[in-house]
Amino acid sequence: MALWIQITPGSDEPIYLQIVEQVGETIAKGQLAVGDKLPAVRKLASELVINPNTVARAYTILEQTGLVTTKTGSGTFVANPALRSKDTVGINMLADRMDSLIVRGLNLGLESQDIIAMFKDRLEKFIKTRQGGRRKNG
Amino acid sequence: MAEYVLEAQGLTKFYGSKPAVDHIDLKIPRGCVCGFVGRNGAGKTTAIKLMLGFLKPTAGSSRLLGCDSQNLTPAIRQRIGYAAEGHHLFRDATIGNLAGFHSAFFHKQLASAKQGEAGWDGKLFWDMIEYFGLSKKQKIKKLSNGQRAQVSLALTLAPNPELLIMDDPTLGLDAAIRRQFLEGMIELIMHQGRTILFSSHILGDIDRVADRIIVLDKGVIRANCTIEQFRTAVKKVRFVFGQSMPETVDIEGLLHSRRADKELEMVLVGTADEKIAEWAKSAGVEEYQIIKQNLEDQFIEYTAPIGQIRPFAWEAKQ
Numbered sequence: 001m002a003l004w005i006q007i008t009p010g011s012d013e014p015i016y017l018q019i020v021e022q023v024g025e026t027i028a029k030g031q032l033a034v035g036d037k038l039p040a041v042r043k044l045a046s047e048l049v050i051n052p053n054t055v056a057r058a059y060t061i062l063e064q065t066g067l068v069t070t071k072t073g074s075g076t077f078v079a080n081p082a083l084r085s086k087d088t089v090g091i092n093m094l095a096d097r098m099d100s101l102i103v104r105g106l107n108l109g110l111e112s113q114d115i116i117a118m119f120k121d122r123l124e125k126f127i128k129t130r131q132g133g134r135r136k137n138g
Numbered sequence: 139m140a141e142y143v144l145e146a147q148g149l150t151k152f153y154g155s156k157p158a159v160d161h162i163d164l165k166i167p168r169g170c171v172c173g174f175v176g177r178n179g180a181g182k183t184t185a186i187k188l189m190l191g192f193l194k195p196t197a198g199s200s201r202l203l204g205c206d207s208q209n210l211t212p213a214i215r216q217r218i219g220y221a222a223e224g225h226h227l228f229r230d231a232t233i234g235n236l237a238g239f240h241s242a243f244f245h246k247q248l249a250s251a252k253q254g255e256a257g258w259d260g261k262l263f264w265d266m267i268e269y270f271g272l273s274k275k276q277k278i279k280k281l282s283n284g285q286r287a288q289v290s291l292a293l294t295l296a297p298n299p300e301l302l303i304m305d306d307p308t309l310g311l312d313a314a315i316r317r318q319f320l321e322g323m324i325e326l327i328m329h330q331g332r333t334i335l336f337s338s339h340i341l342g343d344i345d346r347v348a349d350r351i352i353v354l355d356k357g358v359i360r361a362n363c364t365i366e367q368f369r370t371a372v373k374k375v376r377f378v379f380g381q382s383m384p385e386t387v388d389i390e391g392l393l394h395s396r397r398a399d400k401e402l403e404m405v406l407v408g409t410a411d412e413k414i415a416e417w418a419k420s421a422g423v424e425e426y427q428i429i430k431q432n433l434e435d436q437f438i439e440y441t442a443p444i445g446q447i448r449p450f451a452w453e454a455k456q
Contacts, residue, residue, distance in 0.1 A: 010342030012430040014369060042328055049320050050346050051171060051327060 004031065007048055015050055019058035027067055027078055030130040038068060038076040065090060143168050143301050143333045144189065148198030151184050158184040160357035161198065166335060166350075171327055173344030173365075174337040176354035177441055182337045183223060185354065186305050190220055203301060216244060219299030223306045225290035227278045233289055234274040237263055237296075244297050263296035270318065284315040291322055302326065304336040308343065316343070323347050341434035351433075355441050365433070372436040373428055375414055377402045380424040389417045394442065405439045 004026055007018045026032045038044075041059060045052035059076055062068045069079040105115040144166040151159040159181045166172055176182050187193040189200045191207040200207040205214045227236060237260070245257035267273070270288040278286065287307065294302065308316045320343060326332050327347070335352075338344055344351060344365070351368050353361040361368055379400045387395055387402070391409035395402060406414070411428070418426045431439070 009346040010432050010434060012432045012435075014366065015345060046321075046324060046328075049317060049324055051324070051349050053349050 005044070005048065007050065009050070016054050016058040016061070019044075019055065020061050023058070023062055024067060028130070029126075032078050034078050034080050036078045038078070040075060141168065142166060143203055144200070144335065146185075146189065146198065146200035149185070149188055149195055149200050150197040151181075151188055151193060152196045157196075157357050159188060159195075162354075162357075162359050164200075164352070164359060164362060166333065168333055169331050170350050171323075171334045171348045172336070172350040172352055173348035174335055174352050174354065175339070175341065175344060175437060176337075180354045181357040182354055183305055186303060186335075186337070190218070190303065216297065217300040219294040219297065219302040219304075221290055221294045221302075221304040221307050223309065225283075225287045225307075227286060227290060227293075229277075229279040231278055232274065233267060233272060233276050233278070236278070236289065236293060237274075240293050240296070257297065259296050259298055262298070263292050266292040266295065266322065284311050287311055287319065288315065291319060295322060295326060298329070300332060302332065302334045302336075304334070306337050306339070308338060308340060316340075320347055341432070341437055345433045353437070353440065360440070369433065369436065371408045372431075372440050373406045373409060373414075374431055374435075374439055375404050375406060375426055375428050377404070377418060377421075377423045377426040379422065381422070384421050387421075389413070393440070405442070407440070 005019060005022050007015050009015060011018070013021075023032075023038065032038075038059070039047070041052055041055045045055045048055070059068065059070070063070055063076070066079055068076050070076045102115065105118075110118075142165045144164065146162045146164040149159060149162040149164075150157060162185060174182055174186075184193065188195050189202060189207050191210050194208065202210060203214050203217060205211060210218075228239075231239070241258040241260065241263075267289070270285070270292070272281075272285060272288065278289070281289065287310075291307065294304070308319055311319065323334065323336075324347060327334065336348075349364060351361060351363065351365050352359060353368075363371075379402065383397065383400070383402055387404070389404070389406065389409065390413055391406045393405040393407050395404045397403075414426070414428070417423075
């Protein structure tokens with residue numbers, strides 16, 4: 001486990017956010033399914049060679065956004081999506097990222113409808129692979 | 139148990155008429171990992187030597203584990219691990235000789251040490267030596283710089299120190315050995331209540347293992363806060379003006395600014411995003427951008443010797 005997390009220290013993205021994003025991505029892609037266990041804080045800290053507080057902080061944020069849930073004594077698990085809370089900060093960050101993609105698209109000479117079509121196409125492909133890959137390691 | 143494992147009050151050292159360390163006030167709580175950063179000649183080594191009682195301060199005082207630095211008892215010293223810059227070891231000794239020499243200062247077995255006493259963990263020492271691919275009979279003078287640093291780390295960690303002070307421990311080490319060194323530090327952090335203060339020029343390493351950052355600049359402490367507080371506080375912003383730029387810049391937290399043509403670049407400390415937006419509106423800014431920076435960029439901007447610099451130090455609110 002945990003091989004799917006790759007951090008870059010000294011990047012402009014704080015390490016705890018890198019972990020939050022990568023765990024989130026793994027869950028979105030269905031590589032981690034509901035009920036799957038995340039590595040223990042100390043184990044992941046050892047593997048990534050980072051301060052355990054950094055991992056703990058990432059897990060706390062993941063828990064606050066409702067992606068994972070912590071059961072005292074037994075660990076951290078991927079939560080049921082039905083129970084996830086609305087994460088306004090996360091949604092605002094997503095909007096910012098979309099803006100930068102739009103800028104790139106326009107600079108490449110694409111029209112609005114091209115960008116929309118491309119986004120729709122990628123989204124459909126993503127959902128398909130996600131359903132295919134679901135529970136592969138569950 | 140002392141709440142703070144390291145405390146300094148007005149700690150000062152003059153070399154001639156020049157202060158190398160200038161009225162340092164510092165409190166390091168138990169269990170934290172502090173990255174001690176500053177440019178060459180900022181006074182890091184002098185500060186460390188003062189705190190360990192190797193140098194006499196011109197003014198002020200400091201305490202380690204609740205005991206005055208100038209009067210550290212052997213019992214207190216046993217609980218402090220110190221790795222000097224450059225990893226100086228007896229060149230004619232073998233690794234086995236050094237282990238014998240160092241362990242003689244401690245209880246032979248960790249288990250036989252009473253509460254609050256330090257004991258030599260021989261198993262930990264030899265496990266580390268084996269992990270580093272070294273052996274008992276090797277002579278120090280035949281080792282590479284990296285291997286000497288590894289022996290030094292094993293000697294420093296074997297007594298299981300409560301407080302570990304390391305002066306630029308990864309200086310001159312290659313990337314792989316540096317990583318092993320950091321792994322050793324992480325393992326130590328996992329032990330409850332262990333506190334580490336280490337200086338380094340590699341901000342990426344500080345980002346990895348530390349939870350606090352202490353910035354020393356020309357002998358003065360300019361920041362002592364969590365890494366996250368530092369990362370959130372230091373901001374670089376680029377403003378683009380449609381027409382004329384204001385003559386003077388008056389914004390809370392301004393550290394320094396650079397002007398070029400229709401652009402104005404500012405380094406701000408602790409200025410809220412809303413304040414930046416407000417200022418931009420009032421100054422007639424056409425557009426502006428808060429530039430994402432890594433810890434190293436932020437450190438360089440923060441200690442840059444250009445423009446107006448306001449000494450700045452703040453304690454964590456908690």
